[in-house]
Structure formats: C-alpha cells, structure tokens
Amino acid sequence: MAITFTDREMQRAWRENSSAYHNHNRVRTNAHRLLLFYAVECGLKAVLMKRKNVSRTDLCPEILKYGHDINDINELLEGLYPGNNSLQMWKLPEQLFIQDIQDNSHVKIKQERQLTPDNINQIWRYGGKFILKKDESENKREKITDKDIEEKLLNIVELIKKELQGL
Numbered sequence: 001m002a003i004t005f006t007d008r009e010m011q012r013a014w015r016e017n018s019s020a021y022h023n024h025n026r027v028r029t030n031a032h033r034l035l036l037f038y039a040v041e042c043g044l045k046a047v048l049m050k051r052k053n054v055s056r057t058d059l060c061p062e063i064l065k066y067g068h069d070i071n072d073i074n075e076l077l078e079g080l081y082p083g084n085n086s087l088q089m090w091k092l093p094e095q096l097f098i099q100d101i102q103d104n105s106h107v108k109i110k111q112e113r114q115l116t117p118d119n120i121n122q123i124w125r126y127g128g129k130f131i132l133k134k135d136e137s138e139n140k141r142e143k144i145t146d147k148d149i150e151e152k153l154l155n156i157v158e159l160i161k162k163e164l165q166g167l
Helices: 007-022 030-052 061-066 073-080 117-125 146-164
Strands: 096-103 109-115 130-135 140-143
Touching (some): 007 030, 007 146, 030 061, 030 117, 030 146, 096 117, 109 117, 130 146
Antiparallel strands (some): 096 130, 130 140
C-alpha cells in the first residue's frame, strides 16, 4: 500500500531536494544527481496535484498509477505538457548505457547494459556512470553522459519552478 502525502509535503520535498542538490562547493557526484532526480519526481507530482486541484496523493489517479517510484518521467511530462514544442528539450533519452560487464572468471562474458529512464535513480544510487547511447538506425554509439542527463533534469527543474511559483 502506497503512503499518502499532502500537496504541501510534496512541494516541501521538491524544494528541499532541489536545494540540497544546489548547495555544494564541489564537483557534483551521483549523490547530488540522485537528489536532483528526486526533486524532479516530487516537483512534477506537485505540479500534477496543483493542476488537478487535489491536496493528497491518494486523490490523484495519475500519482496512484505511478506510485512513489516514478517509472517514467517522460510519460509524466507528456501527460502534463501534451503537444508542447519544448518537450524534446525536457525529455530524457529513451535508451541509455552504462559500461559493459566483462567477466573472465569462468567463461568470457561481455554483457551490454542497456537501460531506460526509469533506471536512472538506480544507476546513480549504486555508483554507475552513463557512458553511451546507442543509435539503432546507424548502429553506432553517441556520447550521453551523467552531465547530459543532469542538464535535462535541470531544464525540468526550471519548468517546475515556473509552475509552482508563489506556492
């Protein structure tokens, strides 16, 4: 059973996670990026609650659909901003890659690790680094880094700020 949160709690989580991400004097780490990811999750849910005029997460069917682990930020963005021309600027890459696993202990195994946006928090939580995005049409790989994903999330943060301004 999912825990119910109020709109004020969701907004506070958005502000505190966002603030914690920005308050540092050093290079950003996965821990900072994880806080940014959770700020975006809470912020988008707070926007959704504001638009639906609900004060609790259990009263918002879309949040019940996603639960408290956001499975697809892109889907939530599309639902909030259908047909918006800037959607591509905000959307996360559909396919992501982290370093392949090389296991030479018994049998030489090379395992490619292809991921989707719903894996971002796991990668950062467990210390992974995004390295490449495969371009299926040309069978090549283009560089997609943690910083690239971080920039996408920061674009979403700016969007959320505008939506929740004054709350």
